[in-house]
Amino acid sequence: MPEVSIIVPCYNQAQYLDEALQSLYDQTYTKWECIIVNDGSQDDTEAIAQKWEVKDSRFRYVDKKNGGVSSARNLGIKNAKGEFIVTLDSDDMYEATFIEKALTVIQNNDEIGIVSSWGRYFTNDMQLQVYKSIGKTTVDFLFHNAAIGTSLFRKTCWEQVRGYDENPENGYEDWEFYLRVCSLGWKVHIVEEVLFFYRQSISSRSAGINQVNKEAKKYIYIKNKDIYCAHYEELIEQFLMASDLEKGEIYKFRNTIDYKLGASVLKPLRSIKWFFLNFFK
Numbered sequence: 001m002p003e004v005s006i007i008v009p010c011y012n013q014a015q016y017l018d019e020a021l022q023s024l025y026d027q028t029y030t031k032w033e034c035i036i037v038n039d040g041s042q043d044d045t046e047a048i049a050q051k052w053e054v055k056d057s058r059f060r061y062v063d064k065k066n067g068g069v070s071s072a073r074n075l076g077i078k079n080a081k082g083e084f085i086v087t088l089d090s091d092d093m094y095e096a097t098f099i100e101k102a103l104t105v106i107q108n109n110d111e112i113g114i115v116s117s118w119g120r121y122f123t124n125d126m127q128l129q130v131y132k133s134i135g136k137t138t139v140d141f142l143f144h145n146a147a148i149g150t151s152l153f154r155k156t157c158w159e160q161v162r163g164y165d166e167n168p169e170n171g172y173e174d175w176e177f178y179l180r181v182c183s184l185g186w187k188v189h190i191v192e193e194v195l196f197f198y199r200q201s202i203s204s205r206s207a208g209i210n211q212v213n214k215e216a217k218k219y220i221y222i223k224n225k226d227i228y229c230a231h232y233e234e235l236i237e238q239f240l241m242a243s244d245l246e247k248g249e250i251y252k253f254r255n256t257i258d259y260k261l262g263a264s265v266l267k268p269l270r271s272i273k274w275f276f277l278n279f280f281k
Contacts, residue, residue: 002107004032004099004152005080008088009072014044016091016199021052021059023093023197029100032086034059035076040066045090070164070173077158086152091199094150098195102152105189113186114178116151117195128200133190138182138227139234141175143217147188148196149174157181165223171216179220183227 006024010017017036024034036049036059052059064075069089077085084106086099102115116135121128135146158164161180164173178188221228 001031002084002103003082004029004084004086004103005077005082005155006032006034006086006088006099007037007073007076007080008034008090009037009039009069009076010041010045010049010090011039011066011069011072012041012043012045013090014041014048017045017048020088020090020093021048023096024088025052025056026096027094027099028097029103032058032099033081035079036061036090037072037076038063039068039072040064068166068168070166070170074163074166077155077163080155083155084152085155085158087150089150092150093197093199095193095195095197098191099152101191101193101195105191106152106154109187109189111185111187112189113157113181113184114147114151114153114188115191116147116188117191117193119148119150119196119198120194121198121200123200130194131198132192135178135188135190137187138179138231140188141179141182142228142231142234145172145175145178147174147178147190148198150196150198151188153181154186157184157186160184167219169215169219170223171213172220176220176224179224179227183224183230 008017008020008024021034021036024032034052036052038045038049038061046061046063049059049061053061060079062075062079064072073087084103086094086102088094098117102117105115106112116133118133119131121131131148133147135141140146161177161184164177170176182188
């Protein structure tokens with residue numbers, strides 16, 4: 001039985017931490033460690049985390065200065081013993097069979113680097129809609145996050161892409177992480193069951209991200225320009241599918257792009273910046 005390391009970054013969400021950790025304690029797969037990373041919280045996070053350390057030796061507590069969720073995850077993974085990593089934000093929860101099912105998938109397929117699932121949004125009072133992820137390969141992640149951010153993945157994948165991007169401009173750290181992992185040839189597998197529960201609240205990180213959506217996407221496009229260059233054909237097809245162009249205009253559009261970018265097809269830096277800034281606003 002391989003060991004799984006679960007990383008739980010925490011920042012001022014102590015009121016939800018018990019529920020998140022209980023969902024890990026209830027997992028049917030039992031060979032795991034959980035590293036709770038306190039990212040400079042000013043609430044009762046430390047006291048709650050230390051209570052779980054006393055309750056079960058599989059829980060470990062780490063304290064650090066505030067640096068953001070990517071910084072907290074990276075620190076936790078650096079200290080992880082397991083060959084497989086699970087991420088969970090401190091206000092969310094997993095269904096009890098998630099690790100067992102995800103581990104079965106990834107151990108039986110050497111091409112799979114990440115396993116995620118369907119998820120359900122919820123509030124303190126009610127269950128909301130189900131999110132059915134579809135992401136499998138690089139193409140699926142070119143223009144949107146096609147999988148729930150919390151997942152089980154090989155530590156090798158994290159090492160190969162040198163961890164999560166800690167730049168504060170990157171408001172979609174999960175999406176950008178998946179994109180880079182898939183670009184190396186790894187695939188994502190989605191377990192088509194609701195095995196993850198995402199708390200929807202006014203204070204959730206996604207609410208803030210939506211306000212800077214365009215800038216966050218621009219950051220990902222330009223930082224990973226080599227990936228987009230390598231997937232030029234798929235890139236064009238996805239844009240056309242999302243556009244309102246009539247069928248007769250599609251070839252005209254493609255030819256215009258090829259002409260403006262030149263025969264070298266997206267290689268010059270100025271061309272790709274022009275392309276992203278003008279066509280993916």
